[in-house]
Amino acid sequence: MNLSKPSWNLKLLLSSSLVLGGMVVAPSDLTSKYFDTSQVEAASTYTTTANLNLRKSASTSATVLVTIPSGKAITYLGTYGSWFKVSYGGKTGYVSSQYVKVSTTSTVTTTSSKKYTTTVNLNLRKSASTSATVLVTIPSGKAVTYLGTYGSWYKVSYGGKTGYVSSQYIKVSTTSTTTTSPTKTYMTTANLNLRKSASTSATVLVTIPSGKAVTYLGAYGTWFKVSYGGKTGYVSAQYVKVSTTTTPTTSTGTGRTIVIDPGHGGNDPGAVYGSSYEKVIAFDIAARLASTLSSTYGYNARMTRTNDVYLSLAQRVELTKSYKGSAFVSIHANSSTNTSYHGHEVLVPTGESYTTNPYISASRSLGTAINRELGVRIPTIRNRGVKYQNVYVVGKNSVPATLVEYGFISNSNDRSHLTSTTYRQRMADATASGIHQFMSTYK
Ligand SMILES: [Zn+2]
Known part of the structure; x- marks a missing residue:
């Protein structure tokens, strides 16, 4: 497939609109102007996170127009699969979106009031890979400083060290007040099986509905030991939101x-x-x-x-x-x-x-x-x-x-x-x- 053009065609437009319960798109609407309509807010900034090749087309075999140094701002023009069309230094071409950090002014504002907390004992790694060197293991429940998102990884700093952690085990909360109460609430974010032991093959004691409060008893790897409805067992920590007693009304x-x-x-x-x-x-x-x-x-x-x-x-x-x-x-x-x-x-x-x-x-x-x-x-x-x-x-x-x-x-x-x-x-x-x-x- 040629990634330099979205593989968007008439047939697809019809099929995607037909699934909208019978709503019909007039054929006159299906013009080429819909083929390149990636939009972005003016407030967004795009910054390279590595020395990054700007290529003539959206392919790793395409001619390199220039190598953009890491940390440079580029102008976003559109998304093509895993590539961004961008301009930099008067040149227009394609870069791998993986190495571009996207932020908006609103994100920055929001981030400043966000709190990032580990939900398990979590390895801080030198780079965004499970095979990268572990710099330190951050204990569960610790606050870390968020520096950016890279795929499923967060770049964070903790205890004077900067590295990457799996975003899956970081709780992001928007608490705007300083937390003084040590009391935490644990709530399910999905219908969640309470199991006899910390294994997906263990007996299910009960399925806890989404949005229910559970009593936290301890963390075991990616599992929480909790009690709910008089039963004690283990649930996947991933589907438990941990928040301080500060009510959501402050967010x-x-x-x-x-x-x-x-x-x-x-x-x-x-x-x-x-x-x-x-x-x-x-x-x-x-x-x-x-x-x-x-x-x-x-x-x-x-x-x-x-x-x-x-x-x-x-x-x-x-x-x-x-x-x-x-x-x-x-x-x-x-x-x-x-x-x-x-x-x-x-x-x-x-x-x-x-x-x-x-x-x-x-x-x-x-x-x-x-x-x-x-x-x-x-x-x-x-x-x-x-x-x-x-x-x-x-x-x-x-x-x-x-x-x-x-x-x-x-x-x-x-x-x-x-x-x-x-x-x-x-x-x-x-x-x-x-x-x-x-x-x-x-x-
Ligand atoms: Zn649908």
Whole structure:
């Protein structure tokens, strides 16, 4: 596949719009202007994190125009798979997105009030690889200084040393007050099996619903020993959010309602591939997202459907109004008869008469923020970028709105992510972070 152009075609546009419950995109909308629509907020800065080759096209075998030194600011022009089109020093070309750090002014502001805490005994490594030298093992529950995100790694400093830790074991909290109370609360972020011992093959004592408080008794590797409902056992620490007793009402999300729309449902399964149903995947990501939005960021998260029922597109838009939502995010997975199509993308409103949503620009900012977080946090799925498209629940809504396609269930790489609860949680966390970044700048 030629990565220098997005593999976006008419057939795919039709297939992705057909899964939106029968909404039809007029053929006149399917013009080439949608083929290169990656958008980014003006406030974003892109900085190289290594000496980086600027190439003539998006391929490691393409001619090198110039090697950009590490730490240089570059101008972002678009996303092509794992490549960014950028300009630097008067030259335009492609660089591997892996070595570009993306930050926004809003992110920087938010970060300053964020707290990063280890959730297990965690190795600080010399570079972002599990085979890199361990500089020090940071005890569980320690605060570290966040310096940047590199794929699934955070660059942090701790005890005078700077290195990389797996982001999976870092809790990020937005507590804006200084923590004086030592009391912590432990809450599940997914339906979570309580097991007899610290192993995925151990007997399940009970499945704890998402959002429940558990009593913490100790950490054992990646497991927490906890008690819940009179039973004591072990749960995967990954799905337990640890927070101080400071209530979520102190975080910046206070009060505002985010409407999360799991696509399809009931007799509308959405895309189907083998035993993978879009409606099921979308619901699970949505439920995780709603949980993270409320427990980590303090938003009032409302889902348009809380079980497997059919809702029309108009009902989803109406619910946004009745919930008094401040923003709307619809959750979908893509599919195509061509199994080589892959990647995640967000759909934002066009400027055409189809769009009656007055929040075109804000919707694009919301979509861009989510797309950026997904791209940075889940680099193993291709980033197809931000697409302008006439989508009912986005274009006909009355609040900033976007639709996220998390990947193609028809593609084996994407499907391996979409059917993994670990990756669904990462998708949810990335989306929550993007929403929060947008909401932090949107009044
Ligand atoms: Zn869908």
